Amino acid sequence: MSPRLSVVVPIYNVERYLQECLESIAAQTFGDFECVLVDDGSTDGSAAIADAFADQDPRFRVVRQENKGLGAARNTGHRHVAPDAEYLTFVDSDDTLPVGAYELMVRSLDETGSDFAAGNALRLRVAGLFPSHGHRKPFAETRLKTHVTEIPSLVTDRTAWNKVYRRSFFDAAGVLYPEGILYEDAPVSVPLHYLAKSVDVFSEPIYHWRVRENGDLSITQVKTDPRGVIDRVRSIELVREWLLARTEPEYREYLRSYDHNTLVEELPMFFWSVPDGDRAYRAAYQQHVSRLLRAIGVERLEALPAPLRLKYRLTLAGRMDRFVAVQRLHRKVRTLRARLAA
Template identity: 75%
Template sequence: MPRLSVVVPIYNVERYLEECLDSIAAQTFGDFECVLVDDGSTDSSAAIAEAFVAKDPRFRLVQQENKGLGAARNTGWRHIGADTEYLTFVDSDDTLPPNAYQLMVGTLDETGSDFVTGNALRFNSEGYSPSGVHIKPFKETRLKTHITATPALVTDRTAWNKVYRRSFFDAAGVLYPEGILYEDAPVSVPLHFLAASVDVLSEPIYHWRVRETGEVSITQMTDPRSLVDRVRSIELVREWLLAHPEPEYRDYLRSYDANTLVEEIPKFFWLVADGDAAYRVAYQQHVTRLLQAIGTEHLTGLKGPLRIKYRLTLANRMRAFIAVHRLHRFYVAARRRLRGGGR
């Protein structure tokens, strides 16, 4: 039985799929099986997958009606070998450097941690660059650490830069939510808290594509549904934390809420200012619900501009919110120019 199971959900990625599968097949760690889950593709993705399965016995294909990325990952997990030691996920438009799994599995063999998580690069036709969301938690390699010892790991929410010890993943009982976008965090964050120890690698072990043509990826979406589902993803993590009565989980919740206020919700601000009316309505409704759940008393310690934006959100004063945000954005840009020697 292969030591590592790789799950690859597939949906309408004919433009990128072969490159993704080639990068998996080329891994210097070859003791793996790869379960491809065609989630009801309407393009030639299934045919590309079938051709790959025919030439490499380590790959096999499972097909289902379209149910979304979370459901496809769960289906793949249900179809992996019963005795595989490790589990990982790959998105079908991305790629991996050749030594990714050799490094990650080797690290787990050495440390005995519950999972290993690694840095990522973004890439397009022009080349590779650091992934902004991964810079802080992966600044340095830390073996046998934990989210409580390395708080920046609260932002390590992507599904695909990790190799899990299979026994740990199965025992946790935390599967991907189905029917929403941004399904990574409701699994990645709880597993960080449940782990006895985690290995963090500063070396990039994943290449995360920026789509330049065709349908954009989930993280590139700018419509109201993207906002609604992202807020719901945050709420699912909060619900999981609240469901645990142990005192330490109250501390975990406070840490998670603080990160949500400072880093997660502000990602919506630029589209509130520059987007359409439907996006603004969705923002005010769903972010207000989230802020009320977190507790408005937690806004007091935030920096002035951020605190003002949240107060205006709660008061449904979106015109004032947009004016404040644009002024703040201008001020930040001006300060950057001054630091760079501009006028």
């Protein structure tokens, strides 16, 4: 008899964190699961840790492949889970879970019939657990059988690992993780929010998202790597391409809503990195963000607050020196306001 829940854990060079991650999965109060560990060509001791864990707990098994990246490893794990498991979830191999996470979400899905459940997250630091700013708004309150059209901030719920999917829903959607890019979560998470008939949303933290602080930063923590801006823009474009391909009339409004969030929340996150980036980073920002702005429609900028309009116009004009000066002034003003409020 197949387990009810399949857990997929992509693994690549995380020997420092992997044991803690796997122990947190094994300790779940919901025990009817299998865990597929995908060794994505690790060159450190991760594979040995995974093998040892699988030897001692039959719910865990290891699949190996040459290094292809996180999106590919998740897709490999999905292909190797039990074919008739009822639910599916993903865990990143440097993170952990509170012991009742899966029990909470599976029980809710059993009761509501929703297509998936999603929950809040905490940042896991050496000093302890802290709220995740990015999850604060969409998970401000628990709401069962809801939808992104009822909670618009769920469009920012892009992470792969704070969810338990009904397997039939996930498979029928046919949306797999893009391979070879960073920020591969959104091109799956956002479409599935729109496709779902209903979603169970929990304010209770069900995931501990690690901040690497010991010198081995994840690539998404290196804010001035040009690949970060290039791949994040590509991730946004993949979501837009999926929305544009849908023929249902409501998807026009979904695209408009998604584009608005991109302009006012997602792209502005890059602004803070541009002054610290080198010439290559600034060139990547200017080229790829400009391409996205033109695809969304430059006329959409007119409805934005003046500071955003100014920064986007400078970006489109290639006036990066002026952009940097404006952003540095903005940083000084924000710092001064924070001091006065303290």
